[in-house]
Amino acid sequence: MLRITRDIVIDENDIEIGFVRASGPGGQNVNKLSTAAQLRFDTNRLTLAPDTRARLERIAGQRLTKDGVIVLHAQRFRTQERNRADAIDRLIEMLREASIRPVPRRPTKPTLGSKKRRLEGKKRRSDIKAGRRSGGYDD
Numbered sequence: 001m002l003r004i005t006r007d008i009v010i011d012e013n014d015i016e017i018g019f020v021r022a023s024g025p026g027g028q029n030v031n032k033l034s035t036a037a038q039l040r041f042d043t044n045r046l047t048l049a050p051d052t053r054a055r056l057e058r059i060a061g062q063r064l065t066k067d068g069v070i071v072l073h074a075q076r077f078r079t080q081e082r083n084r085a086d087a088i089d090r091l092i093e094m095l096r097e098a099s100i101r102p103v104p105r106r107p108t109k110p111t112l113g114s115k116k117r118r119l120e121g122k123k124r125r126s127d128i129k130a131g132r133r134s135g136g137y138d139d
Contacts, residue, residue, distance in 0.1 A: 002088075044067075
């Protein structure tokens with residue numbers, strides 16, 4: 001059992017991990033060995049609050065299939081064990097991030113002092129620009 005948060009716990013048997021050949025450079029090692037880990041996790045097996053599920057869908061993006069299965073592909077390392085651990089860590093991090101409820105923004109009003117400073121700055125700039133204008137002198 002993997003404890004994600006206080007409320008979310010997933011069974012390790014619900015996580016399916018398969019190994020495939022990694023893409024990209026690497027020479028003979030990458031051509032011979034299946035070291036990239038492909039993790040599949042069905043989110044329907046979890047009981048999540050509707051807002052948490054919506055955040056998870058937004059965070060997962062295209063890694064979430066229409067059936068609600070998260071598919072992660074880990075090929076950062078050269079060994080199966082490290083790629084497997086990396087994929088599980090990424091899944092746990094994704095679930096933890098989805099479980100955090102964002103703090104609502106409370107709009108604030110500018111203070112009287114900040115309004116005065118802004119207007120004083122505008123007046124100062126206006127005076128500088130007004131001084132550049134040529135006066136109506138009769139020469």
